[in-house]
Amino acid sequence: MVISRLKHYPxxxxxYQQLSHKLRLRIERGEFHPGSLLPSIRALSQQxxxxxxxxxxxxxxxEEGGLIQSRPRQGFQVCTGNVTVxxxxxxxxxxxxxxxxxxxxxxxxxxxxxxxxxxxxxWPLVDWLYRRMATSARQRGGNPDRSSxxxxxxxxxxxxxxxxxxxxxTTFSCNSEQIIITQGAQEALSLTLRTVAEPGDxxxxxxxxxxxxxxxxxxxxxxxxxxxxxxxxGIDLDALETTLQQWPVKALLTNPTWNxxxxxxxxxxxxxxxMALANQWDIAVIEDDVFGELSxxxxxxxxxxxxxxxxxxxxxxxxxxxxxxxxxxxWVLPGRYFERLHYLKFxxxxxxxxxxxxxxxxxxxxxxxxxxxxxxxPCYGERAQRLADDVRRYWPTDTHFILPRGGMLQWFELxxxxxxxxxxxxxxxxxxGLSPGNLxxxxxxxxxHLRLCFACYRQDKKQQRAIARVGEMMALNLN
Numbered sequence: 072m073v074i075s076r077l078k079h080y081p082x083x084x085x086x087y088q089q090l091s092h093k094l095r096l097r098i099e100r101g102e103f104h105p106g107s108l109l110p111s112i113r114a115l116s117q118q119x120x121x122x123x124x125x126x127x128x129x130x131x132x133x134e135e136g137g138l139i140q141s142r143p144r145q146g147f148q149v150c151t152g153n154v155t156v157x158x159x160x161x162x163x164x165x166x167x168x169x170x171x172x173x174x175x176x177x178x179x180x181x182x183x184x185x186x187x188x189x190x191x192x193x194w195p196l197v198d199w200l201y202r203r204m205a206t207s208a209r210q211r212g213g214n215p216d217r218s219s220x221x222x223x224x225x226x227x228x229x230x231x232x233x234x235x236x237x238x239x240x241t242t243f244s245c246n247s248e249q250i251i252i253t254q255g256a257q258e259a260l261s262l263t264l265r266t267v268a269e270p271g272d273x274x275x276x277x278x279x280x281x282x283x284x285x286x287x288x289x290x291x292x293x294x295x296x297x298x299x300x301x302x303x304x305g306i307d308l309d310a311l312e313t314t315l316q317q318w319p320v321k322a323l324l325t326n327p328t329w330n331x332x333x334x335x336x337x338x339x340x341x342x343x344x345x346m347a348l349a350n351q352w353d354i355a356v357i358e359d360d361v362f363g364e365l366s367x368x369x370x371x372x373x374x375x376x377x378x379x380x381x382x383x384x385x386x387x388x389x390x391x392x393x394x395x396x397x398x399x400x401x402w403v404l405p406g407r408y409f410e411r412l413h414y415l416k417f418x419x420x421x422x423x424x425x426x427x428x429x430x431x432x433x434x435x436x437x438x439x440x441x442x443x444x445x446x447x448x449p450c451y452g453e454r455a456q457r458l459a460d461d462v463r464r465y466w467p468t469d470t471h472f473i474l475p476r477g478g479m480l481q482w483f484e485l486x487x488x489x490x491x492x493x494x495x496x497x498x499x500x501x502x503x504g505l506s507p508g509n510l511x512x513x514x515x516x517x518x519x520h521l522r523l524c525f526a527c528y529r530q531d532k533k534q535q536r537a538i539a540r541v542g543e544m545m546a547l548n549l550n
Contacts (some may be wrong), residue, residue: 074213076153078545083166083511086121086125087121087125087126087128087129087132088132088203088471089128090115090119090121090125090126090129090241091129091130091132091133093471094109094115094129094130094133095133095136095138096214096299096487097240098138098139098149098232100516101159101299101310102299102301103149103299103307104149104299104307104309104310104313105149105150105273105285105309106148106149106309107148107307107308107309107310108142108145108146108147108148108149109130109139109146109147109148109149110146110301110303110304111146111147111303111338112126112127112130112304112323114304114473115303117473117474118302118303118471118472118473119471120463120471128361130147138150141481141504143221145231147520152194152351154295155359156254158314159296159297159298159299159310159313159317160296161273161294161295161296161318162294162295162296162297162513162514163289163513164285164286164288164289164293164294164295164513165289165513166354166397167298178385180212181502182499182502182503182504183502183503183504183533183534183537184504184524185503185505185523185524185528185534185537186505186521186522186523186524186525187504187506187524188331188392188480188504189396189524189526189527190391190392190393190394190447190479190526190527191394191447191450191526191527192394192395192396192397192452192472194394194443194446195438195449196394196434196440196443197394197395199434199439200398200430200431200434201432202394203430204209204426204430205432205542207426207429207430208426211426213508218459221422221426222241222422222423222424222428223422224251224348224413224416224417224421224422225250225251225252225381225413225416226252226402226422226423226428227253227423227425227429227432228247229428229429229432229433230250230252230400230428230429230431230435231247231248232247232432233431233432233433233435233436234247234250234402234435235247235249235250235522236435237435237440237441237481240441241364241371241441241501242363242371242373242374242376242377242478243373243374243376243377246402246437249404249406249409250403250404250424251402251403251404251405251409251412251413251416252400252401252402252428253387253400253401253402253403253416253423254399254400254401254420254423255389255391255399255400255401256359256361256387256388256389256391257283257287257401258401258419258420259387259389259401259402259403259539260283260284260287260324260357260359260387261287261290261291262403262412262415262416263322263355263357263385263387263403263405263408263412263421264287264291264293264322264324264357265291265415266286266405266408266411266412266415267321267355267385267386268272268291268293268321268322269289269355270292270293271292271293271294272293272321273293273294273295273296273318273319273320273321274288274293274294274295274296274320274321274322274324275295275296275298275311275314275315275320275322275323275324275354276288276295276296276297276298276323276324276325276332277297277300277305277306277325277326277333277461277509278297278298278299278300278511278512278516279300279332279333279482279508279512279517279520280295280297280511280512281326281331281359281477281511282321282510282511283302284324284326284359284371284496284502285511285513289378295513296314296318296320297512297513298314299313300308300330300335301333301335302333302334302335302472302473302475302482303335303473304335304338304341305327305330305333305335305336305338305341306325306327306337306341306343306345307338308341308344308348308429311323311345311348312348313460315351315352315489318504320352320354321354321355322354322355322356322357323345323349323354323355323356324357324359324361325345325356325358325375326358326360326361326362327342327345327358327360327374327375328360328362328363328374328477328478329362329363329366329372329475329476329477329479329480330362330367330478331359331362331478331480331522332362332480332482332506332511332522333482334473334475334477334478334480334481334482335473335475336475336476336477339373342373342375342378343378343490343508345375346375346378346379347409349383350381350548353383354383354385355384355385355408355463356375356379356383356384356385357384357385358374358375358376358384358386358387359387360374360376360386360387360388360466361387361389361391361392361401362477362478362479362480363391364393364448365387365393365444365447365451365477365479366448366476366477367448367449367451367452367455367476367477368448368449368452368476369444369445369448371447372477374386376404380408381407382407383406384404384406384408385403385404385412386403386404386406386407387401387402387403387404388401388402389401389402390431392479393443393444393447394443398427398428398431399423399433400423400424400427400428417507439527445495448477451477451478451479451525451526452476454525454526454527454529454530455474455475455481455525455528455529456523457475457528457529457530458481458523458528458530458538459481460530461470461476461534461535461538461539462538462542464536464539465484465535465538465539465541465542465543466483466541466542466545467485467486467489467542467545467546467549469485469486470482470483470484470485470486470545471484472484479524479525479526480503480522480523480525481522481523481524481525482520482522483520483521483522483523484519484520484526485520485545486519486545486549487519487521487547488519488548488549489519489547489549490518490519491505491507491508491509491517491518491519491520491521492507492509492518492550493548494507494521494541494544495507497544498541498544501540503537503540503541504519505522505523505541506523507520508520508521509521510520530549
């Protein structure tokens with residue numbers, strides 16, 4: 072008698088089982104820290120494009136396994152003691168040439184830069200600004216009595232007054248004497264770190280974290296404590312509290328509004344708790360708010376600075392994301408650290424270009440800048456939706472993301488088999504620029520993630536072909 076040998080194929084997991092598996096991995100990687108709340112059922116449904124019932128079934132499976140527990144009126148909390156999570160430890164940043172290779176690729180002729188955080192600069196107000204600068208330059212060039220002198224280290228008084236008026240009207244109360252003008256937000260971040268920390272000190276950051284911040288930390292000889300964050304709820308405040316208890320943190324550098332790269336907006340309760348922790352442990356808070364004015368609905372989100380009762384927040388902003396990346400003018404309100412930062416600004420770069428400052432001061436007068444922001448935000452919202460539509464159309468169905476409500480950046484979780492570093496190289500060879508996930512951490516935890524920018528995504532044929540081609544590369548890598 073012949074007994075036939077049957078081949079046994081693995082039974083495909085059902086959707087709720089797939090989601091349960093993904094959430095388990097995220098818990099084990101430390102994206103959801105023990106004791107922290109998972110995103111809401113609604114948020115998980117949106118992120119993974121699944122029905123509410125499927126999400127509930129997946130959460131029930133995790134609860135049966137003892138990984139999470141239900142908290143009345145709060146949601147589901149990660150259990151403590153049932154999973155080994157990598158501890159948060161100080162790390163030296165060694166991005167080195169990696170970020171420069173990505174930046175260099177974005178600026179190569181013929182490259183379609185989908186990953187670079189570049190704003191759309193084709194706006195009437197941007198045209199007006201450059202014409203104004205050209206007129207001022209011609210007037211200066213034709214003036215035989217012109218004299219050469221540096222601007223003040225704290226910045227042109229007219230720009231500081233105009234910026235204070237703008238912030239008072241839209242954000243929080245301040246006066247011009249509290250503002251220091253910088254050469255973009257990157258100099259502001261560098262100056263703030265040098266003000267509050269010395270080489271070897273520990274700086275807490277959200278993880279994933281903007282690579283420019285990590286590079287700055289690297290250059291200054293500081294070390295980072297990478298606190299988990301996600302696209303839905305933002306920084307894990309339970310993990311931050313544990314970090315502050317365990318390590319002598321000098322400062323928290325945070326991007327709580329339309330975060331780069333995750334796109335989240337920390338909710339009011341989270342902001343209050345974050346500031347309470349900063350007050351309790353007496354640490355400086357460096358707030359990077361370069362995307363804060365780019366809400367899709369036109370509603371300005373109140374920065375952490377609004378909650379700052381002890382003058383411990385060093386608030387950084389810039390015109391580079393709202394106008395043009397070439398406008399290298401930013402600012403910082405250093406609070407209690409004003410004198411130290413003012414001195415460092417003087418010995419670092421003395422002052423910022425006067426011509427740009429004077430033109431920006433004129434731009435801020437009246438309502439033209441606010442009217443510009445009211446046009447940009449909703450437009451970016453439409454472009455974010457277009458990019459999301461094309462990703463859903465052309466990329467593997469196992470690609471997940473949360474559609475942001477502000478900013479210009481989108482974070483994508485790819486199928487686990489996709490190596491985004493390899494995908495970056497493959498796409499670059501065909502003239503497509505991406506930002507791979509590992510660029511935003513000190514190790515390889517985000518090796519199947521990508522960051523894209525939708526600010527200039529008009530859904531034209533070239534852009535759609537690029538998104539479709541990247542999807543084909545992923546499909547080939549999955550087979």
